[in-house]
Amino acid sequence: MKKVQLNPLGWMSQLSQLEVSQLQDTTRSQLYDVxxxxxxxxxxxxxxxxxxxxxxxxxxxxxxxxxRRERGVKIELVNPPEVAFVDGKLVRGVHEHVFAVLRDMLFMGNKYAFLHDPVPADSVATTDMVFDMLRHAQALEGNDELNTIVCWGGHSINQHEYKYTKEVGYQLGLREMNICTGCGPGAMKGPMKGATIGHAKQRYTHGRYIGISEPSIIAAEPPNAIVNELIIMPDIEKRLEAFVRFAHGIVIFPGGVGTAEELLYLLGILTNERNAQQPIPVILTGPQGTEAYFEAIDEFVGATLGKKAQSKYQIIIDDPVEVARTLCESKHKTEQYRLAVGDSFSFNWSLKIEEAFQIPFIPTHETMAELALHSQQDTASLAVALRKAFSGIVTGNVKAEGIRQIKEKGPFQLTGEPELILRIDTLLQSFVAQQRMKLPGSEYVPCYTITPNE
Structure with missing residues (x-):
């Protein structure tokens, strides 16, 4: 049996005796399993x-x-994976990430009763919690330079697309922009890898490669090797809110159903009249050959959420320099707006996020079947329903609890208005055909069926 003890890093080495005792509370077995x-x-x-x-x-x-130690808490690993070690010594970045998990899952879990109570209970409290978790992760320190770009995109992309994400990251790095992604492989890794080169060439020593994940997705998408700041939010909704309040600009690369979920969440928020003046640049971009992908996405958004939603982003094909330049030039507008409304540069408090976008959605066969997939509702409500549908498919594709449900009860069933259901099915089929649902080499078996209402 191999045992390795790790000394605490960062402010985790400054815990009080009471806090250490709370961390050792093993009565919360479900939280400890997570x-x-x-x-x-x-x-x-x-x-x-x-x-x-x-x-x-x-x-x-x-x-x-x-x-437990008098000066804090140590972590003991029993039979850890060899891949985490070099010549018998744990990789420094992995060491840091282990204590990031301790910080977010147990320390913050004690504070907010993760997996027990439906807290926070309202929209304001939810945003306070997101802020608190980012603050405890010390992510807000240094985020006031208006240079954090959130990059979304698929974990399953081809080499041509991956190289393009690196080139965009490189151009952002040359302009001293920092990168925040979902921390996994593919389009989440490429921009970080490119930015490291850009930062090195500019002798920019404050490069940040921030990965924001959540417990049920991190198991399917372990942090890529470049992430130097890891934050684990308690669920997908708080993860998404952390992204949009933390970001000074957003880039969306080709991806699958998870990327579509993120885009729908973002557009549902940005089409809110109270966010009409928010200067958040959103760029959909990919290399030559991805035109059809973005046309399909754009057509779907226009047919479901309307032209107003389409106006909230721009599509740039095969031009990394233009992507980076556009984002860099947006800093002035963001600065002027935040100053005018008295908002923080490091956390976008003024962005209005309705409670419907914050309530955790737990995909089950029952909740997926009950989704209101019809066009006779306001844009925000439709965006919420579509986001939940795609979130459920992500769960069925890669998350442990979703895969377990599919094995036991068969595929999730989506039912709704015939025209809308057909549009959803067409988009999903295009993702399957382009192998955007699973990593290359894996055969995709759909975790859903789609049935129009009679």
Whole structure:
């Protein structure tokens, strides 16, 4: 049996005796199971795998323990993956990430009763919680330079598209922009990799490569090797809110259903009249050959959420320099707007996010079947319903609890207005045909069926 003890890093080394006692409370077995799985995923940092069973199967004897010391808490790893070590020593970045998991899952979990109570109870409290978690992660420090670009896109992209994401990241790095992604492979890794070169050429020593994940997705998408700041939000809704309040600009690369979910969430917020003046640049971009992908996305948005939603983004094909230049030039507008409304540069408090976008959606066969997939509702409500539908498919594709449900009960069933359902099906089929649902080499078996109302 191999055991490795880790000393605490950062402010986790400054815990009080009461806080250490709370961390050692093993009565919350479900939270500890999630904590263990997140740590195991972090220890597999850089492994390209989107099947949680394949990732976790070799490590049934892995365990993680908290050891109380007078000056704080140590972590003991039992039979950890060898991939996390170099010449017998744990990689420094992985060491940091393990304590990031401790910070977010157990320390913040104690504060907010993760997995127990439906907290926070209202919109304001939810935003306060998102802010608090980013603050505890020390992510807001240094985020007042208006240079954080959130990059979304698929984990399953081809090499041509991956190289393009690196080139965009490189151009952003040359302009001293920092990168924030979902922390996994593919379009989440490429911009970070490119930015490291741009930062090095500019001798920019404050390069930040921030990965924001959540417990059920990190197991399927372990942090890529470039992430130097890891933040784990308690659920997908708070993860999405953290992205949009943290960002000074957003780039969306080609992706699958998860990327579509993120775009629908964003557009549902930006079409709110109270956000009409928000200067958040949103760019959809990809290399030559992705025109059809973005045309399909644009057509779907126009047919479902309307022209107003389409006006909230621009599509730039095969021009990394123009993408970076556009984002860099937007800094002045963002600065002027935040100053005018008295808002923070590091956290967008003034962005209005309705409670419907914040309430956690738990995909089950029942909740997926009950989604209101029809056009006879306002744009925000339709965006919420569509976002939930795509979120459920992500769950069925890669998340442990979703895969388990599909095995037990069969595919999720989506039912709705015939025209809308047909549009959803057409978009999803295009993702399947382009192999955007699973990593290359994996055969995709749909976790959903689509049926129009009679």
């Amino acid at each position: 904590f263990r799985n997140c740590c195991l995923a972090v220890l597999n940092s850089g492994v390209d795998e989107d099947n949680y069973e394949m990732l976790f199967a070799p490590y049934q004897d892995f365990d993680i323990r908290l050891i």
